[in-house]
Amino acid sequence: MSELLRIEDFSFSYRHRNTTISILKKLDILIFPGEVVGLVGESGSGKSTLAKAILRIPDFKYEVSYKGSIYLNGNDLMQLNDTQLDRIRGNEISIIFQDPLSYLNPMFTIHRQIKEVLKHHEIANGIVADEMIRRCLLNVSFNYPDRIMRSYPFELSGGMRQRIMICMAMITRPKLLIADEVTSSLDALIEKEILDNINRLCSDYGTSVLLISHNLPTILKYANRIAIIYFGHIVEIVHVNNAQKGARHPYTKALFSCALAKVKDGVFPFIEGSIPKPHDVIVGCPFHLRNCPRAIDACRTTLPEMESYDEGSFRCHNPYPVEG
């Protein structure tokens, strides 16, 4: 099966006071039609930047540079100009941002904002559009869509706004949905309802999803494959069935054990030290600075290359062995 999205040797950096600061470093990711790919990693590692960079949504105030390619059905998005890309944004690829309030217009009712999306992509108008909006709001668990349609963003709670963003992204039936922390402020009941809905969209229309979340149990439940990012590098891509036991990269193991381990003596588990700063230039593998338990001499001098095996791929000089 050929992939929907192919991210190839992709880098993103910006220039600040005559220095180049790399945020994303030589990423390779494939997303197949109808597949959910989870993206996890430490806060500040570059997940939201990747989400926005795919559609070249520039909100860096500096001069930015993109390298490499992002193919959507074989067409390189990096070769498109802004007008051409605008036809893809919100239509073929939808993105739900991490901070809904900054992307909703405070002056417009919810009804008007969603209708603008339908109008912009020439999908529907008039009462046909109204009915689509009502149905879509029901799909993201609003029992009284009419009250919501009349509301302004500030009149809604945090979780309600997140669901509005999901509705706006799904209503165009995109080929790829990028969901950045969309259910992080929702309780387990509503989270399940929404993700089940997104899942249905995947199977009904073959939509693929890039699911960014800090909630590992959720990722394990909904993703087919998981990409783990650390300091702007993809360090491992692993099939979900193999993720908990068969992860090879030490950072993956460490992150998973923080998320899934039990609290001991009233202390929550965490990884010692912190992720490097964006402008730090690091020689070797960046994880050796976090007291990687498997570090060897090579880790201090050379950055490991991405290596593939049956179940996935990883970037590490001394990975955990395959189980069993």
Place this chain on the structure above:
Amino acid sequence: MTDNIVKIRGLNKTFIRKTLITRHVEYIYAARNVNLDIPRDSFYGLVGETGSGKTTLGKLILRLIEPDSGSIIFDGIDVTRLSQREIRRIRPMFQVIFQNPQSALNPKQRVKQLIGNPIRFQKKLDSKSVEKEVFRLLDEVQLSAEMAEYFPHQLSGGQIQRVEIARALGLKPKLLVADEPVTSLDASIRGHILNLLLQLKKNREFTVLFIGHDLHIMEKMCDILSVMYKGEIVESGSVKQIFNAPTHKYTKKLVSMRYISD
């Protein structure tokens, strides 16, 4: 008799919306006859459906919005009777970590001002000491000292959330309303921040109203738990009690999900 730092009686808040065209009036009961006692030095958890009124209740306690009726006694003072000026005077004693820090933080200020200005203003410290304090706070939430120069739009979601936590902790409040404080953090940093809050509780007078939805975290963090549903507190009790024998239909469903995901 237990010593309660916050005592709420008969608190009500209704949002009224008038739609211009149909002249239709809607009432949203965000707080309905809420009674709540928060024991001093406890971690008090608040859970509930989205839109059930948790953030509204947090803001009411801090008088960030005005109640329609009811009383809120904070440390023996009825804050509903204070003027805004008197409120400002006691503000450093209670702080809030906002749920949507992206919009709560002034976008034109650098991180060092966002965290430092309230300290400078309230504690009347010289710039050197303020700066030192800012660096200490940044370190405490695992942000590097360089981030002091950043503006909010240059930070990731979780970095902003940590700036917000540092800002709120900077004034050493007696009462902290933490509204979904760790939702944008990865498991490792989340663990670190939760440990930090538990540490503060050990070291000094520190009460937290912890608004959250992750039951695993609530179980570990909170001494008491209240459940909100459509503006009402529908049940309260020790975490154990609520998890083992939930009574309200919403709580029952929520608790059953907890075992599925285990």
